Amino acid sequence: MSNSITTFCLALLVMLLAGLTSYAQDLTPTAPPQAHPVLILGATVHTMAGNTYAPGYVLFDEGLIVAVGEGAPDLAIREGTELIDASGLHLYPGFIAGPSTLGLQEIEAVRATDDYNEAGSMTPEVYAAVAVNPDSTLIPVARSGGVLTFIASPRGGRVPGRSSVMSCEGWTWEDMTLVRDAGLMMTWPNMRPIQAWWMDQSDAEQLRERDEAIAEIDALFDQAEAYRDARAADPTEPVDIRMEAMLGVLPSAGGDQRPVVIQAHEVDQITASVRWAVERGLRPIVHGGRDAPLAASLLNEHQVPVILAGTFRFPKREDSPYDDAFTLPARCEAAGLDWCLAYGNDPSEQRNLPFTAALAVAHGLDAERALESITIDMARAIGVGDQLGSLEAGKRATLLITTGNPMEIRSAILTAFVDGRNIDLTNKQTKLYELYRERYIQLGLIPQERPEE
Numbered sequence: 001m002s003n004s005i006t007t008f009c010l011a012l013l014v015m016l017l018a019g020l021t022s023y024a025q026d027l028t029p030t031a032p033p034q035a036h037p038v039l040i041l042g043a044t045v046h047t048m049a050g051n052t053y054a055p056g057y058v059l060f061d062e063g064l065i066v067a068v069g070e071g072a073p074d075l076a077i078r079e080g081t082e083l084i085d086a087s088g089l090h091l092y093p094g095f096i097a098g099p100s101t102l103g104l105q106e107i108e109a110v111r112a113t114d115d116y117n118e119a120g121s122m123t124p125e126v127y128a129a130v131a132v133n134p135d136s137t138l139i140p141v142a143r144s145g146g147v148l149t150f151i152a153s154p155r156g157g158r159v160p161g162r163s164s165v166m167s168c169e170g171w172t173w174e175d176m177t178l179v180r181d182a183g184l185m186m187t188w189p190n191m192r193p194i195q196a197w198w199m200d201q202s203d204a205e206q207l208r209e210r211d212e213a214i215a216e217i218d219a220l221f222d223q224a225e226a227y228r229d230a231r232a233a234d235p236t237e238p239v240d241i242r243m244e245a246m247l248g249v250l251p252s253a254g255g256d257q258r259p260v261v262i263q264a265h266e267v268d269q270i271t272a273s274v275r276w277a278v279e280r281g282l283r284p285i286v287h288g289g290r291d292a293p294l295a296a297s298l299l300n301e302h303q304v305p306v307i308l309a310g311t312f313r314f315p316k317r318e319d320s321p322y323d324d325a326f327t328l329p330a331r332c333e334a335a336g337l338d339w340c341l342a343y344g345n346d347p348s349e350q351r352n353l354p355f356t357a358a359l360a361v362a363h364g365l366d367a368e369r370a371l372e373s374i375t376i377d378m379a380r381a382i383g384v385g386d387q388l389g390s391l392e393a394g395k396r397a398t399l400l401i402t403t404g405n406p407m408e409i410r411s412a413i414l415t416a417f418v419d420g421r422n423i424d425l426t427n428k429q430t431k432l433y434e435l436y437r438e439r440y441i442q443l444g445l446i447p448q449e450r451p452e453e
Contacts, residue, residue, distance in 0.1 A: 026135050026136060026137045026139065026140050026427070026428070028140050028424050028426060028427065029424065030169055030170055030171045030175070030423075031169065031418070031421035031422055031423045031424065032421065033063070033419075033420070033421060034060070034061065034062060034063050034397070034419070034420030034421055036061075036080045036081060036082055037059060037060070037061040037066070037077075037078050037080070037081040037082070038059070038060055038061070038081070038082045038084065038397075038417070038420065038422075039057060039058075039059045039073065039077060039081050039082070039083050039084070040057060040058045040059075040084045040086050040091060040401070041055070041057050041072070041073075041083060041084065041085055041086065041087075042055045042057075042085055042086050042087035042088070042089075043055060043056065043057075043058075043086035043087070043088075043089045043090055043091045043401065044056065044089070044090045044091070045057070045058060045068060045070075045090075045091045045391060046090060046091060046092050046093075046371065046391075047068060047093075047390055047391040047392065048092070048093050048371060048372055048375045048376045048389060048390040048391065049376065049390040049391065049392050053068070053069060053070035053071075054070075055070070055071065055087065056068065056069060056070050056071070056091070057069055057070075057071075057072070057073045058091055058391055058397075058399065059073060059075070059081075060397035060417070060420050061078075061420070062420065063396060063397055063419035063420040063421070064394060064395065064396060064397055064420070065391060065392060065393050065394065065395050065396070065397050066393060067393055068391050068392060068393060084401075084415075086401055089401050089402065089403060089414065090401070090402045090403070090404060090405070091391065091399055091400065091401055091402075092146070092371070092375070092391075092399065092400045092402060092406060093375045093376070093388065093389055093390050093391050093398065093399055093400070094146065094147070094148025094149060094375075094388070094398040094399055094400055094416065094418070095145075095146045095147045095148065095149075095353050095354060095374045095375060095400075095406075096147070096148075096149045096150070096151075096374060096375060096378040096379055096382070096388065096389065097142060097147045097149070097150035097151065097342065097343060097350045097353055098151055098287075098307050098309070098340070098341070098342020098343065098378060099151045099153035099163055099185070099261065099287055099307065099342060099345070100150065100151065100152075100153060100342070100343065100344070100345045100346070100347055100350060101114075101116040101152070101153065101155060101345060101347045102136075102138060102139065102142060102150045102152060102347040102350050103128075103131075103132035103133055103134075103136050103138075103139060103150070103152045103166060103176075103347070104116035104128060104131050104132060104133070104152055104153075104154070104347070105347050106133065106136055106137070106138065106347075115131040115133075116128070116131070116153075116154050116155045116156070116160075117154065117155050117156030117157075117160065118154065118156070118157075118160065118161065120157060121157035121158050121159070121216070122157060122158060122159045122216065122220050122242075123154075123157060123159065123160060123161050123242075124159050124161060124162065124184055124220070124242055124245040124246050125161070125241045125242045125244070125245040126154055126160065126161030126162065126245075127154075127161055127162040127163075127164055127180055127181055127245075128152035128153055128154050128161065128162065128163055128164040129152065129164035129166065129173055129176075129177045129180050130173060131152075131154075131173075132152050132164070132166055132173045132176060132177075133173075134170055134171060134172055134173055134175070134176055136347075137427070137428045138347050138348055138350070139168050140168075140424075140425075140426070140427035140428070141348070141350075141351050141427045141428065141429055142168060142347075142350040142351045142353075143168045143169070143416065143423065143425065143427070144351065144413065144425045144426075144427050144429075144430065145350070145351030145352065145353065145354065145413070146351075146353070146354055146400050146402075146406050146413050146416070147168060147350050147351065147353055148167070148168050148169075148398050148400070148416060148418050149165065149166065149167055149168065149178070149384075149388055149398065150165075150166050150168060150350065151163050151164070151165055151166070151182065151382060152164050152166050153185055153261075154185055155185075155345070157187070158186065158187055158189075158213055158216060158217055159184065159185070159186050159187075159217065159220060160185050160187070161184075161185060162181045162182065162183065162184055162185065162245065163182045163183055163185055163261060163382075164177060164178075164179060164180050164181070164182055165177075165178040165179035165182045165382055165383075165384055166178060167398075167418055167419070168418065169418040169419075169421065169423050178384060178387070178388075179382075179383065179384060181248060181258060182258070182382055182383060183249070183258050183259040183260060183261045183285065183382070183383075184245075184246070184248075184249045184258065184259075184260045184261065185261050185263070185287075186217070186260055186261065186262045186263065186273075187262075187263045188262050188263065188264045188269050188272065188273040189209070189210045189213040189214060189269075190206070190210060190266065190269065191210065191266065191268040191269055191272050192266070192268060193206040193207060194206065214276075220246070221246070221250075221280060223243065224243050224246035224247065224250060225250060227240055227243035227246075227247075228243075228247055228250060228252060249282060249283070250281070250282075251280075251281030251282070257283055258283070258383075259282075259283040259284065259285045259383075260277055260282050260283065260284055260285070261285045261287050261307070262274075262277065262284055262285065262286055262287065263287045263288050264286055264287070264288055264289070265288040265289065265290040265291060265309075265316070266290070266291055267291035267294040267295050269291075270286055270289065270291060270292060270294075270295045270298075270299070271295050271298055273286070274286065274295070274298055274299065274302060274304055275298070278302050284302075284304050285304065285305045285306070285307060285381060286299070286304060286305070286306045286307070287306075287307045287309065287342075288307075288308075288309045289306040289307065289308050289309065289328075289332070289339070290309075290313075290316060290325075290328065292306045292308070292328075292332055292335075292337060292339065293328070293331045293332055293334075293335045293337070296332075296335035296336065296337055299337055299338075300335075300336055300337065300338075303338060304338070305338045305339065305340070305380075305381040306332065306337055306338065306339040306340075307339075307340055307341075307342050307378070307381060308328060308329060308332065308339055308340070308341050308342065309342055309343075309344050309345075310325070310341070310342060310343045310344040310356050311325050311326050311328065311329065311341075311356050311357075311359045311360050311363075312325070312343075312344065312349075312352070312356060312359065313325035313344075323363055326359050326360065326362070326363040327360075327363045327364055328360075329341060329357075329360035329365045329369075329370070329373065330360060330363060330364035330365040333365060333366070333369060338377075338381075339373065339377070340373045340374070340377035340378040340380075340381050341353075341356060341357055341360065341370070341373040341374050341377075341378070342356075342378070343356050353374055354371075354374065354406045354407045355407065355409065356374075357370035357371065357373060357374050357407055358370070358407035358408070358409075360373075361407060367405070367407070370407065371406075371407070375388075375389045375390065376389035376390045377389070396419050397417055397419060397420040398417065398418050398419060399416070399417050400413055400415070400416050401413070401414050401415040401416070402414065413425065
């Protein structure tokens, strides 16, 4: 009897896991590589490189942009080139989502679908790319919102690992990976005690934990420098994969030095972390940056980029204005900061990235700067500005054809290309829409044909 019960329980577990896998699996096929040149004509081309051509054209081949210009192209068109008449439409580079757990987290309440947090507080050897699920249902949803590139970032602990720049199209994580090691993620401790109703630690306890956390971070970098020097002196020294992962962010990496992306919101967090990084010769990027304008002098002095963690937020302090988060991009711009805009960490909401920028426009930010903040500025901040973020010859043909300004919610993204491949923009949400639309058609409550837009 006990063996039968055990067998039944195992069979039930297998069925539950199979159901979970199918629930979290996207079934949209990956587009094949670009097979012939494509010339898009007649659209308003927003290059994000200082020029807007109305009308203009974009020619791309073998995944790369060949030419961009105004009017009709004055160049030889190769036989077999596909012509796309985009008259009355708009072209933009694909949006780039900032650090988040997109691809690493599917269903927050189901631990088996979350793979963004390794055990331990210090895990620099981890890099996000290998954990990205290419069959995530959330990636096609983000893609249909114009997000064609994203930064997969580990979370948890003080040094959770390294972020990776990923394409939103590919059969495997290897196919999707553009930059495997895009920088070391760090979380800087709170510098001041939290005095809230839910905090059950005294000020002294919080300050002691802060000092211990900073000492732990310092010890990790001291160990990495000692390991570097020991290996330089004696190459037969045993290889330590944790320390090897640290070498790329140390100043001895020279021109290949990768950044440390430090999550910091409060002005004293930003100030302390940037000063610490500069003293160690590191390349800091501030992620979060709620108080960045208050630290503008220090950030500008050391040319530290800031990745703002979205505008869809409540004010942090009781005496802050209601629109504190909405005006943050405009205030960063006025302060002369090198900044770009992310949505935040939630992987299911990355599709709303252009509307995050739109909210900033409604509260004082120039519309062109808003679009640059989620395209070329983000690309430069994460080290892929030579490949993505603008429509220029030589860059990847990763772009969008839209009916209007993508920050306007009534605009639609009609077509998207990733490295020249015309990708499928359907996703779980569009399929559900069609499913339930058919029900109402059968009930006679809506017409068979869609009304003209």
